[in-house]
Amino acid sequence: MKYTMQWFPKTMIAVFSFFLLKINAQTELKFNVLFLPLGTVNIAAEKSLSKKISLQAEAFVSPWKSFGGKNFQIYMGTLEGRYYFKEMMRGWYVGAYGSIAAYNLQKWNYFKAKPVFNEDGTPQLLPDGNIRTTERYQKGLAFIFGISGGYHFIINNKLGLDVYAGVGTTQSIYRGYFKDNDQRYDKADEWNKSGEFIPTRGGLMFTYKLN
Numbered sequence: 001m002k003y004t005m006q007w008f009p010k011t012m013i014a015v016f017s018f019f020l021l022k023i024n025a026q027t028e029l030k031f032n033v034l035f036l037p038l039g040t041v042n043i044a045a046e047k048s049l050s051k052k053i054s055l056q057a058e059a060f061v062s063p064w065k066s067f068g069g070k071n072f073q074i075y076m077g078t079l080e081g082r083y084y085f086k087e088m089m090r091g092w093y094v095g096a097y098g099s100i101a102a103y104n105l106q107k108w109n110y111f112k113a114k115p116v117f118n119e120d121g122t123p124q125l126l127p128d129g130n131i132r133t134t135e136r137y138q139k140g141l142a143f144i145f146g147i148s149g150g151y152h153f154i155i156n157n158k159l160g161l162d163v164y165a166g167v168g169t170t171q172s173i174y175r176g177y178f179k180d181n182d183q184r185y186d187k188a189d190e191w192n193k194s195g196e197f198i199p200t201r202g203g204l205m206f207t208y209k210l211n
Contacts, residue, residue, distance in 0.1 A: 025049070026088055030162060030205040039064065040074075042203060048088050056080045056095075065104065070111065071137040071179075076101035078201070080148065089152050089160070089209070097166060097201070099144040106179075110136040116178065116185075136185055140174025140192075144200050158209050165202035171195045 025048045032042035044058040058078040065073050080097035084090065113133040116124045124132040146168015153161040173191040177184055186192050 026054075027210045028089060028160070028207045029210065030207045032203040032205045034203045035060075038062070038067070042205075044205065046082070046089065046207075051088060052084045054082045054084070054088060056082060060101075070106045071104050072106075073104040074101055075103075076142075078144075082148075084152075089207075090154055092151050093149065095148040095150075095166070097144075097146055097148055097168070099142075099200070101142045101144070102140075103142060103174075104137065104139045106135065106137045110138070132180075134178050134180040136176055137179055138174045138176050140172055142170055142172040144168050144170045146200050148201060152207070160207040160209070162205040162207050163203075164205075166200055167198065168200045169195060169197050170200060 027048070028046045030044040030046065032044075035042050040060065040062040042058070042060045044056050046054050046056040048054045056079070058080065060074065060076040060078070062072055062074040065071065076099055078097055078099040080095045082093045082095040084093045086092070113135050116132045116134060118124055126132050146166045148164055148166030150162060150164025153163070155161065172194045174194070175184060176186040176192060
C-alpha cells in the first residue's frame with residue numbers, strides 16, 4: 001500500500017468548491033487564528049442543511065518538513081455534522097466528525113534522541129566508539145472519529161467567532177524512521193498500527209457569512 005501527500009490539496013479544493021457552488025443555503029467561510037503563529041493553515045466552509053443542522057468541510061495544512069528541527073508536515077481533511085440548539089450558526093452546538101490525515105512528523109514522545117540497539121540488545125557504536133543516539137520520526141495515515149462542541153458568537157450580520165473543541169479515537173498506520181539516516185527503526189514488514197483516544201480538534205475561528 002502506497003500513499004502520497006500530493007493528492008490531499010487537490011481533494012480539499014474539490015470539496016470546498018462543491019460547498020461553494022450552491023450558496024442559496026446559509027454558508028460561512030472560516031479560518032483558525034490559533035494556528036497562525038505556527039505557520040499552519042486551518043480553514044473551513046460551513047453550509048446549513050436545515051434550520052438547525054449544518055455540514056462543515058475543514059482543511060488543516062502544516063507544510064513544514066522541519067519546524068524547530070522537528071518533522072511537522074500534516075495534510076488533514078475533516079467533515080463535521082453540527083446540530084445547533086437554538087438557531088443556525090448561532091449559540092451552542094454539538095457535532096460529530098471524521099478526519100483523514102497524511103503526516104510526516106515526530107510524536108511528542110520521540111523528540112529526544114535515544115540510543116540505537118542491535119537485534120541482540122547491544123548498543124550500536126559509532127566509528128569513534130560512542131553509542132549511536134538519534135531521534136525518530138513517523139510517516140503515515142491517520143483516521144479520526146469523534147464528537148465536538150462549541151459556541152458560535154455573532155459580531156455583526158457578516159462576522160462572527162466560532163470556539164470549539166473535540167475528542168475522538170485516532171487510528172493510525174505508519175512507518176517509523178531514524179532521523180540520522182532515514183532508515184526504518186520499526187520491525188514491521190509494512191505498516192505499524194496504533195490507536196488512542198485523545199483531543200483531536202479545537203480552535204478559535206473567525207467566520208464570514210456569504211449569505
